[in-house]
Amino acid sequence: MRRNGWALVGVLAILALAGCGERQELETQAFVSVIGLDQGEQDHQVNVTFQISNPQVNTTQSAEAQKEPPSDIVTITAVDLLSAKELAQSSLSREITFSHLQTIIVGENLAKGDLFSHVIGSAIVDPEMRREAVLIVSKEPAEAFIHANTPTMETRPHKYYEFMEDNWRKTGFSPVSNLNTFFQRTEGELFLAAYATTERDSVGTKHDDEYLAGEVPQASGDPVQMIGSAIMQKGKMVGTLNGEETRISQLLRKKNLIETMTTTFPDPLNENYRISLIMNQSAHTEIKVNTDRTPVKIRVNVPVQVKVNSNIALEDFTTSQKRRDALKNTVKENMEQASDSLIKKLQEEYTGEPFVWYATARKNFWTVEEFEEFDWGEKFKKADVDIDYEVSIVSFGEQLRPPAFKKLKEGK
Template sequence: MRVFMGMVWILIPLMLISGCGQKEELERQAFVVALGLDKGEKDHMIEVTFQIANPQVNTSQLAEAQNEPPSDIVTVTAPDILSAKELVHTSHSRRVRFSHLKTIIIGEELARSEVFSNIIESAIVDPEVRRESMMIVSKEKASEFIHKNKPIMETRPHKYYEFMQKIWKQTGLVPPSNLNTLFQRIQGELFLVIYATAEREEVGEHQNEDTYLAGQVPQKAGDPVQMIGSAVLRNRKMIGTLTGEETRIAMLLREEPVFDAIITSFPDPVKEGSRISVRLIETSPTRVKVDTKQEPAKVNVQVPVVLQIHSNPANVSYTTNQHNQNLLKKSIKKRLEERSARLVEKMQNEFKGEAFVWYVPARKQFWTVKQYEDYNWEKKFQQADVDINYEVKIENFGEQIKPPSNKD
């Protein structure tokens, strides 16, 4: 018994220290907060940009690092991401880690190429790469986007993307996109990725607040980066773009709510040339019914939305005038249904697929996976008969009991 207890006392310390073989001091590690991917000059080569956080910025050691940049940006050329990660160590003194990586930026040229699918698939081989990492497609090269993105309000780059991700859920101007969702789209379903740029593009006369693409928003001064709209991917290859308005509608047509409420505007049906700002709320999930027994397939979509009137610049009497209230309700309902029908038609004719995740209710119509695959939902959707109905309810018309009269 004494021999046994002696062995136990010897083994316990060994068990406690056995897990320290891979121990590495924190100060010897470098954490990548944003990763940029671009097409290389040679075939099957990519340019990988690492934005590595400076751990001393915004810490107790700020006085020592006040003249240092918030991050170190390094670009190397390699056949894949893991090879590039090793090449970085030829110039970087610390061990590069992906454990804090939450943002992956893909240059549009690479996103439209055939090699992108293989490149992004090989990335998840590294166990440090998180499946929930946010994906962004930049109009210019990803390396240029990262270098130009210097937000004044956020010195730490990872905080900028983290805060932007929270804001997007309130605006609905960009889709939620991450690696995990990308790998779920395997049967030709379309996948929407955040679209961004640090370049400006003149679009002539100003449009509505959500009908822009990244770079088109009329903005003076501030951070040059704009993120609005979507890059459309099919089979992990970019095939087109959607504006902010089209992205919002695509999110509304999904069964699972993506945002709680958004601020948008609609034409005033009484005062031509004026617009009314509203808060649009999804109070309950969108209802989608797919009938695959009919030819062509029948899709019925019911979208319940609640509106709160926020501004009425034309001072039209909506609060006390029932007739005007009915006009406003019908006008908003008609516009939402027309824009939704236009987007569905664009998906059917231009993109040859759907980004509304309607394949989920369609798949439920079949007993086996093979039956669903033989049905070929992607092709059937292109000829499908789609009926979209918005159930519009106006909850209030603002805080004024009676708006002031317009004496024009």
């Protein structure tokens, strides 16, 4: 028994120590936080840009790294992402790792071709490639975007993109898009990726959410603008949606990822002004799809709650039911008109929808094969879509009490 006991202790010790064989020190690793992908000069080649975080910046060791940049940026031309990762070791002393990778930026030129889906599809076999990584399409080459993105308030690249993703959930200007969702919708459904640029394209003044990245009239500040979305279908980019269309696309989904969003509508009591409202959803969007008729009938009910955020015209809505109804009808009519315009655009230009309505339609079929034969994309192009917004006003603002409105307007 004593001999067997010592043998058991020996086996357990070997098993415990064997786990240290693959141990790596943090100081020997180069942590890639951002990857950029661009079309190479030759066919079937890609330019891969690695943004490697400096772990000493903004840490307790920052005093030792005051003159060091927050990140190192290296671009390698190769046939795929993993080959570029290996080639990058020819100039980097530390071993590259994707364990902290959070963001993948794709240049629009590459995103519009067939090569992108092959490159990203082959790279996912690397166990370090995180499917939660955010996918962003840049108007310019991803390499130029990464070099130009030098935010003033945040030096750490991984934190910058993390904070931007949090902002998307609060504004809805960009979709919360990641690799996992991208791979789920590569068969034909439309997938929305965040759209960004550091370039400027002056188009004049629009309403607050009708801009696309690069169009927001910005005089100074950080160079990057992220608003709107890139439409991806079958693994490549086929178009764009502006900020308003992106917001509506998320509201029309069964489960909306936007927490709240601030937008403006025409003031129903004074056509010279617009009224600012904070909008969120009181419940999930209700979607019903009738596939037994031709054309397919789709009914969508969107419950929204609004709060008055800024009332520039100083109109009093609290003491008049008629005025409250006018405001409610204005929100309802404008949202339904904007939604109908988006549906028309998608039906005329694309074969598919980004609202995940196909998941509801699929429940009407016994097998996947039956649903595939149904050809949802083509059926959607001719579908009869009825969208109804249920608007409830929960607050008229707290800055001014109703009696103060009349005094201000009369100059008292």
